Amino acid sequence: MARAPIGRQQLLDAARDELVRGNGVMELGALTRRAGLSTGALYHHFGSKSGLLAAIYDAFYGGLGHAIADAHLPAEADWAVREHERTRRFVAYHFADPLAPVLLDRTALDPQLTELEAVYVQNMSDNAADNIRRGQARGQLPADIDPDSAGAFVIGGLRHGIAQQLRITPPPGPDLATERLWRPTAAALGIT
Incomplete structure (x- = not known):
């Protein structure tokens, strides 16, 4: 069964959770594992880690x-x-x-x-x-x-x-x- 595509807001929510858990540290590997997505989805929506943080x-x-x-x-x-x-x-x-x-x-x-x-x-x-x-x-x-x-x-x-x-x-x-x-x-x- 194919997983539904993860949207922009879901990525933002997962990143916020990761920042809170990591006290401001967000590792992309941990974020992608937690959200169950690829780094490609992250780059597709935000362009970079800095783009995600800016959002x-x-x-x-x-x-x-x-x-x-x-x-x-x-x-x-x-x-x-x-x-x-x-x-x-x-x-x-x-x-x-x-x-x-x-x-x-x-x-x-x-x-x-x-x-x-x-x-x-x-x-x-x-x-x-x-x-x-x-x-x-x-x-x-x-x-x-x-x-x-x-x-x-x-x-x-x-x-x-x-x-x-x-x-x-x-x-x-x-x-x-x-x-x-x-x-x-x-x-x-x-x-x-």
Whole structure:
């Protein structure tokens, strides 16, 4: 009986599992054995191991972007209330995804992905800066804060802070982690 062709998503799922089990190390031989496929199928869908890892990054950061999108936040709330909820959603997303500690604790899973990861972080920082500008325009954040520096500070702090919270044994849970990360974020942005 012929095996049904393995699709792109099945390869992504198997690779994610392999990365989690291997704490960021993914050997193609182990991946192909676990998924029951040939390396040819992998190259057909992704072109290379780096292509597969790039697709995993895309899915992770795409999911994060969706989780923290404005559409999920209280539309009429003041800036601090909205951003507290965005922070809660940011933290909850990382706590719910077993791949998050691997991605946050490694500079990049593959040297070719360092630039890709830097682009994701820069985009998040730019979005945070734009968001800070909106808060300033509404008079809900101090006007003397540089939005670009503050956006980079907030995103960098959240990423490293979540990684630190995920390393605690046992982990504190997303609600406590959110509060631990929101307080220094709010302080840095002059929110009282």
